[in-house]
Amino acid sequence: MEQFDTYLHEIIAKNLSGQCTTAETAALQRWLEASPENRTEYAILAKLWQDSPAVAGSQRQYNTAAAWQKTDAAIQPTPSRVRILYTKYAAAAAIIMLLTAGAWWLETRSTLKKHELSANDGKIKSLELPDKSMVTLRQGAKIRYINGYHHDQRIVELEGEAFFEVASDPGHPFLIKTPNKSVVEVLGTSFTVQTGKDSTAVIVASGSVKLGTEGDTTAVILNGGQRGVWGNGQLYARDNSNLNFIAWKTGILQFNDQSLFEILPQLADFYAKDIRIDEKYRETASQQKATITFRNQSCDDVLHELQLLLGFHYQENGDSIVISQ
Incomplete structure (x- = not known):
């Protein structure tokens, strides 16, 4: 309201x-x-x-x-x-x-009503907004929008993570508002937004966006290939080193000379699993590296390929997996 x-x-x-x-x-x-x-x-x-x-x-x-x-x-x-x-x-x-x-x-x-879409059935969902912008919601995400403009602005409210491909319309700025009061103003085309209780992260694939709070003069401008974070007293922009920031959308996981210690957290996020490294194996895992790509494969298939490549063992119990020597 x-x-x-x-x-x-x-x-x-x-x-x-x-x-x-x-x-x-x-x-x-x-x-x-x-x-x-x-x-x-x-x-x-x-x-x-x-x-x-x-x-x-x-x-x-x-x-x-x-x-x-x-x-x-x-x-x-x-x-x-x-x-x-x-x-x-x-x-x-x-x-x-x-x-x-x-x-x-x-x-x-009567058509100017607030609409809501949730990806709460374990699958990603895509929709075309009234302005022809495309939004892909990650599992668990929720978006609210209206069929029209609010004070000549295109405003959506996002909870969770989504990938946006915003239609160009310089006369009507596109704003994404989050539960933690951060605001993403679109200056370009495609990017991800991930909202949390106290912070918001944005990774820009192409174009540029502005990240901050409403009316904030210290907001940062993010360009293609950059990642920005707002919240918990922080506001910064850095080069994005995560090749898999939209893997949840594309189904493709890529690792380029990364250690097992770096790979496993990304697998845990992608597959929504609790993947832990046995304390006795952590030092070895930090030294083992791989360059490999996975396309729409199951978690078990991915772990099996890494096991053949790097020589570790893993034990799975429901959504919990332990990696060991």
Whole structure:
């Protein structure tokens, strides 16, 4: 609700005209229960709506000044209080009046709704956004978006990890907002975003993006081949050394003269396994290196090939694997 304030006013308008969906009614109720100030604002806007006379068909004509006089009489504050309230709510009231000026407007705006897609069935999911941008969600990721612009911006909300290929539209900036309040502003084309509780990591495949917080003048610009991290008091950009940052999307794992000590964490991330190295084998594992590529292979097949190449043993118990001499 905070991220799409006009969406809130649309819900109020639809509620007042009896066109709210069940989900919208629930969202409005949560907003009303959040604070007494929200309930006061709704009451004032509802009064303005109710006191606006209906005319032919579904069209309405509004006399805001007359409606405000009736609202003033109903709430009976002091004159200075009237001016304060009028200043505070006039803009919102104007929006409500515009939103409800005719049933045709609400019908044409009915497509401007917040949508949500989750990759929660153990598979990656892809979707094309209304602006023709392509998004691929990693398992467990979730995206929210609207069919339109918010203040001339294309805004999506992301939880988890996703790969973006953003359609060029310089007149409408593309922003990705995360639960940890970081913001990724797209200046180029393709990149991954991985959100966490306290941090966000971005790796740019091509083009450039800006990583920081909303309105942050210290945000970093990331270009193709760079990785940036925001959170936990850090904000930096470095060259990306991870060839497998989109392996979850392509199914291809590549290792170029990397030690077993470096390879195994990447396998653990890719296959969602707990892969550990026996303490007695850690020094040897840090010295054993491999240059090898795997394409859409099972974890067992990959470990078996590495075993033949490097000569270790492994024991698997469910999602837990131990590597040893």
